[in-house]
Amino acid sequence: xxxxxxxxxxxxxxxxxxxxxxxxxxxxxxxxxxxxxxxxxxxxxxxxxxxxxxxxxxxxxxxxxxxxxxxxxxxxxxxxxxxxxxxxxxxxxxxxxxxxxxxxxxxxxxxxxxxxxxxxxxxxxxxxxxxxxxxxxxxxxxxxxxxxxxxxxxxxxxxxxxxxxxxxxxxxxxxxxxxxxxxxxxxxxxxxxxxxxxxxxxxxxxxxxxxxxxxxxxxxxxxxxxxxxxxxxxxxxxxxxxxxxxxxxxxxxxxxxxxxxxxxxxxxxxxxxxxxxxxxxxxxxxxxxxxxxxxxxxxxxxxxxxxxxxxxxxxxxxxxxxxxxxxxxxxxxxxxxxxxxxxxxxxxxxxxxxxxxxxxxxxxxxxxxxxxxxxxxxxxxxxxxxxxxxxxxxxxxxxxxxxxxxxxxxxxxxxxxxxxxxxxxxxxxxxxxxxxxxxxxxxxxxxxxxxxxxxxxxxxxxxxxxxxxxxxxxxxx
Numbered sequence: 001x002x003x004x005x006x007x008x009x010x011x012x013x014x015x016x017x018x019x020x021x022x023x024x025x026x027x028x029x030x031x032x033x034x035x036x037x038x039x040x041x042x043x044x045x046x047x048x049x050x051x052x053x054x055x056x057x058x059x060x061x062x063x064x065x066x067x068x069x070x071x072x073x074x075x076x077x078x079x080x081x082x083x084x085x086x087x088x089x090x091x092x093x094x095x096x097x098x099x100x101x102x103x104x105x106x107x108x109x110x111x112x113x114x115x116x117x118x119x120x121x122x123x124x125x126x127x128x129x130x131x132x133x134x135x136x137x138x139x140x141x142x143x144x145x146x147x148x149x150x151x152x153x154x155x156x157x158x159x160x161x162x163x164x165x166x167x168x169x170x171x172x173x174x175x176x177x178x179x180x181x182x183x184x185x186x187x188x189x190x191x192x193x194x195x196x197x198x199x200x201x202x203x204x205x206x207x208x209x210x211x212x213x214x215x216x217x218x219x220x221x222x223x224x225x226x227x228x229x230x231x232x233x234x235x236x237x238x239x240x241x242x243x244x245x246x247x248x249x250x251x252x253x254x255x256x257x258x259x260x261x262x263x264x265x266x267x268x269x270x271x272x273x274x275x276x277x278x279x280x281x282x283x284x285x286x287x288x289x290x291x292x293x294x295x296x297x298x299x300x301x302x303x304x305x306x307x308x309x310x311x312x313x314x315x316x317x318x319x320x321x322x323x324x325x326x327x328x329x330x331x332x333x334x335x336x337x338x339x340x341x342x343x344x345x346x347x348x349x350x351x352x353x354x355x356x357x358x359x360x361x362x363x364x365x366x367x368x369x370x371x372x373x374x375x376x377x378x379x380x381x382x383x384x385x386x387x388x389x390x391x392x393x394x395x396x397x398x399x400x401x402x403x404x405x406x407x408x409x410x411x412x413x414x415x416x417x418x419x420x421x422x423x424x425x426x427x428x429x430x431x432x433x434x435x436x437x438x439x440x441x442x443x444x445x446x447x448x449x450x451x452x453x454x455x456x457x458x459x460x461x462x463x464x465x466x467x468x469x470x471x472x473x474x475x476x477x
Contacts, residue, residue, distance in 0.1 A: 086298070
């Protein structure tokens with residue numbers, strides 16, 4: 001994601017409104033706790049006779065630690081319907097949402113190649129998820145770092161022996177396991193697709209396919225296992241990541257930085273103008289991302305209940321706050337609020353609220369949104385300029401930085417009375433650091449091996465001509 005250069009006088013209106021927005025978010029920060037919830041949840045007084053002779057309570061059965069089979073009457077149709085809908089919403093985020101969002105920001109000669117990347121990744125990761133990705137990410141393994149092979153080729157994910165039973169995941173016991181696996185597939189799809197924003201307009205299509213295929217298995221699947229599988233080492237430490245701030249956004253963003261550094265700058269960058277060819281497509285893509293993100297965050301509750309509703313609410317509020325914060329920051333600094341800026345700010349807010357969406361209430365979501373909007377703006381403009389890397393569409397500046405902001409603020413603002421969870425900034429920092437180190441180092445290794453074998457980058461002449469013609473033999477009229 002990239003801010004188009006703009007000229008003009010400083011905007012006093014933007015400066016005043018930004019100041020008011022930041023003040024409001026700071027004022028609301030202490031209000032994120034809701035002790036009243038504890039009082040509302042307190043049971044009604046028990047009659048004295050009943051209290052005198054309580055019935056013995058049977059010991060609770062231990063929670064399942066692996067997928068298991070239940071009778072069909074244990075499947076909740078409401079939860080299942082919501083998860084089928086969420087799966088479709090998250091798939092919408094990649095095709096066409098992310099494809100259009102990125103496609104509008106590149107130059108006209110590269111728009112088809114950019115759309116092709118999202119579409120091809122959707123197909124490739126689907127096949128790898130079916131083969132082994134799901135099993136490695138979401139089943140117990142012999143170590144806390146990687147799952148096992150019990151769901152190889154998704155074997156056993158659907159009970160066929162008895163029509164009266166259904167197989168469920170231990171992570172989602174009220175819906176069929178096949179539905180849960182397909183929902184998680186959409187996360188596995190969009191994560192590598194996000195990386196494409198960092199190397200847009202210069203990577204070979206064959207190299208992209210090899211990198212994304214290997215990366216999805218040796219980086220995404222293990223990190224998803226660390227955080228979301230109960231036996232994963234970060235899960236055992238109490239890492240809070242409701243819907244993918246660490247697993248998806250920090251993971252993709254740091255891999256994006258690795259690819260940008262390995263491939264080097266685009267020919268002519270930053271001397272030549274490289275303005276987006278169609279901001280309207282980008283706004284349409286951002287809008288589809290916003291809509292699909294409700295499946296992303298609210299769907300991660302894996303149930304149609306009040307917590308899913310709250311996740312949806314804080315997602316909407318944080319996104320709006322971040323979009324406004326980015327817009328007013330840009331207005332104050334550059335003199336004009338750009339369309340590309342407000343769209344990028346919305347995505348930054350969506351990224352930052354993702355890890356917190358099941359753990360915080362609306363007041364805290366405003367703080368997260370404002371922080372993400374302001375910090376991601378500077379990461380996508382000033383930080384990139386100072387460090388000199390060519391992150392074409394700001395995959396690192398928005399997704400990695402936004403993910404870090406959201407992950408750390410989740411630890412600071414988690415509401416125990418509402419979520420029942422404890423968190424600290426230091427504990428969140430462990431997960432953030434582990435993801436940054438592992439994701440960056442393994443991405444560099446994969447890229448280096450590909451570069452030494454088939455090569456990573458098209459030639460300068462091919463880059464000047466455009467990837468649409470060079471790689472796909474097609475072009476946009």
